[in-house]
Amino acid sequence: TECPSVWKYAKLLPIEREPVTIREGGTPLYKCDRLAEKIGIKELYVKHEGMNPTGSFKDRGMTVGVTKALELGMSTVACASTGNTSAALAIYGAKAGIPVIVLLPAGKVALGKVAQALMHGAKVLSIRGNFDDALALVRTLCSQEKIYLLNSINPYRLEGQKTIGFEIADQLGFKVPDRIVLPVGNAGNITAIWKGFREFKKLGITDSLPKMTGIQAAGSCPIVKAIKSEAPEITPEEEPETVATAIRIGNPVNAKKALSAIRESGGTAESVTDEEILAAQKDLARLEGIGVEPASAASVAGLRKLVDMGVISRDETVVCITTGHLLKDPQTVIDVCEEPIVVDASIEAIREAIFGK
Numbered sequence: 202t203e204c205p206s207v208w209k210y211a212k213l214l215p216i217e218r219e220p221v222t223i224r225e226g227g228t229p230l231y232k233c234d235r236l237a238e239k240i241g242i243k244e245l246y247v248k249h250e251g252m253n254p255t256g257s258f259k260d261r262g263m264t265v266g267v268t269k270a271l272e273l274g275m276s277t278v279a280c281a282s283t284g285n286t287s288a289a290l291a292i293y294g295a296k297a298g299i300p301v302i303v304l305l306p307a308g309k310v311a312l313g314k315v316a317q318a319l320m321h322g323a324k325v326l327s328i329r330g331n332f333d334d335a336l337a338l339v340r341t342l343c344s345q346e347k348i349y350l351l352n353s354i355n356p357y358r359l360e361g362q363k364t365i366g367f368e369i370a371d372q373l374g375f376k377v378p379d380r381i382v383l384p385v386g387n388a389g390n391i392t393a394i395w396k397g398f399r400e401f402k403k404l405g406i407t408d409s410l411p412k413m414t415g416i417q418a419a420g421s422c423p424i425v426k427a428i429k430s431e432a433p434e435i436t437p438e439e440e441p442e443t444v445a446t447a448i449r450i451g452n453p454v455n456a457k458k459a460l461s462a463i464r465e466s467g468g469t470a471e472s473v474t475d476e477e478i479l480a481a482q483k484d485l486a487r488l489e490g491i492g493v494e495p496a497s498a499a500s501v502a503g504l505r506k507l508v509d510m511g512v513i514s515r516d517e518t519v520v521c522i523t524t525g526h527l528l529k530d531p532q533t534v535i536d537v538c539e540e541p542i543v544v545d546a547s548i549e550a551i552r553e554a555i556f557g558k
């Protein structure tokens with residue numbers, strides 16, 4: 202049987218050669234009735250992109266992007282990253298056998314992601330600045346050297362990530378959901394998924410389009426501000442700040458494309474506080490057994506807020522995209538969860554701790 206992966210859709214991908222693949226894609230679409238009940242909507246699905254091989258949706262963009270690098274005869278690849286892009290690039294570069302350079306904002310990258318980039322052999326630079334500074338620098342580097350830039354300004358990244366839309370349609374029996382809700386940082390993913398749904402409709406595989414709904418952290422939400430003020434473009438934020446470090450991006454490189462995806466689809470954008478993000482992270486984990494890193498939970502936090510505001514009606518069929526695995530950011534989990542109970546190694550102590558007697 203066809204292996205569920207990005208390359209199931211090879212005919213719709215701009216690649217001629219054998220792909221560099223580690224079995225990315227084919228992620229679960231969970232029906233989440235307990236969470237739907239708590240939020241107060243009829244039908245909620247969660248597309249868990251944390252179940253990709255490197256633990257985030259970035260794998261989809263990198264399998265296409267790194268394969269394209271080889272096709273173009275590029276011998277080195279690079280990116281700036283809040284973490285997951287660098288983890289994925291390190292792994293796909295290792296798989297392809299080519300050197301990888303990654304630029305990370307000093308002190309603001311979750312532990313699991315740095316571990317992946319380091320272990321898989323990337324040259325990891327920790328920039329004394331934020332993600333936006335790192336992105337500007339890596340773009341300069343790639344314009345000066347024969348190094349292939351694989352941030353989501355590279356259209357081949359979006360080609361891979363559009364398969365999220367294909368898979369959701371596939372998994373829902375080609376019934377397109379009313380709405381897709383997802384976290385937005387550099388705004389590549391919302392752009393890519395919209396493209397995927399548009400292509401399926403153009404091919405006559407589906408007959409409708411979802412409302413694209415982008416969620417950002419309150420301390421880092423240039424897309425939300427532009428949507429609410431109906432501005433033609435964003436005003437970059439100088440000091441983005443959020444516990445959801447994956448989306449701590451003040452000057453999203455795909456902002457223009459994301460604004461049109463939201464507007465063309467009749468979607469919207471909303472911001473959520475760090476507290477709302479962390480509450481949603483716990484709900485996903487404890488009500489549905491879905492373990493995600495904070496940025497991913499912004500989708501559910503945003504859905505909840507938009508339902509409470511009456512922007513999203515209760516009878517909509519909604520798919521939330523959870524973009525990264527919980528293990529990417531274990532430190533935040535330790536920070537927000539109760540401590541383990543320390544007990545003596547005796548049955549009495551165990552019973553006391555559990556039953557209180």
Ligand SMILES: Cc1ncc(COP(=O)(O)O)c(/C=C/C(=O)C(=O)O)c1O
Pocket residue numbers: 257281282283284285286287353384385386387388389390391447448494496497524525
């Ligand atoms: C878990 C998680 N959730 C959401 C996003 C936002 O997606 P985009 O709006 O397409 O940027 C990211 C992005 C991460 C990086 O941009 C990077 O890794 O450099 C992420 O890791």
